[in-house]
Amino acid sequence: MSGARLLSWVVFTLAVAVIVHVATLVALPHFIMSRAISKMGVVNTIHHGKRVDETARGVVQPSPDLLYSTCPYDLSAGPLHVHAPVPPGTYWSVSAFDADTNNYFVRNDRHAAGVVDFYVVERGGALHPSGATIVTSPTRRGLLLFRTLINDESRFAAIDAARRQATCEIAAR
Numbered sequence: 001m002s003g004a005r006l007l008s009w010v011v012f013t014l015a016v017a018v019i020v021h022v023a024t025l026v027a028l029p030h031f032i033m034s035r036a037i038s039k040m041g042v043v044n045t046i047h048h049g050k051r052v053d054e055t056a057r058g059v060v061q062p063s064p065d066l067l068y069s070t071c072p073y074d075l076s077a078g079p080l081h082v083h084a085p086v087p088p089g090t091y092w093s094v095s096a097f098d099a100d101t102n103n104y105f106v107r108n109d110r111h112a113a114g115v116v117d118f119y120v121v122e123r124g125g126a127l128h129p130s131g132a133t134i135v136t137s138p139t140r141r142g143l144l145l146f147r148t149l150i151n152d153e154s155r156f157a158a159i160d161a162a163r164r165q166a167t168c169e170i171a172a173r
Contacts, residue, residue, distance in 0.1 A: 075141070094116060099139035121135070
């Protein structure tokens with residue numbers, strides 16, 4: 001094999017490697033999250049999952065000790081208002097993920113005084129109530145994931161009822 005031909009194969013191989021690398025780091029996470037969000041139901045609405053069993057796969061590697069609720073969002077219609085009571089005496093959290101699967105916000109029961117109330121907004125997006133807690137989403141679309149621990153089986157009904165009081169909707173203008 002001549003030196004020029006070897007060099008062209010090396011350049012070709014490096015170009016393919018760069019394209020695959022960039023596609024994997026940039027395009028693939030966005031594609032995965034887009035597919036996941038499209039399967040979760042209506043956007044800007046909270047969806048409460050059933051109790052996890054061996055068939056559950058809506059959340060990657062779900063725990064049977066947790067109740068999951070999700071809110072796929074699209075901020076094109078304005079800020080998203082999130083309001084959720086935090087059940088006392090158990091672990092609870094809400095995590096926000098952007099369209100590229102990056103986790104950009106988390107609150108749990110230790111950082112919430114009985115309730116969380118915040119607005120998810122786009123960078124440079126619409127106005128929101130003054131004094132409100134604002135969470136800026138890096139992307140227009142994303143996902144909120146709520147987790148509630150069933151730490152006592154006798155409290156299951158109360159824990160489930162508390163999580164079902166959460167709301168996730170476009171803020172009134």
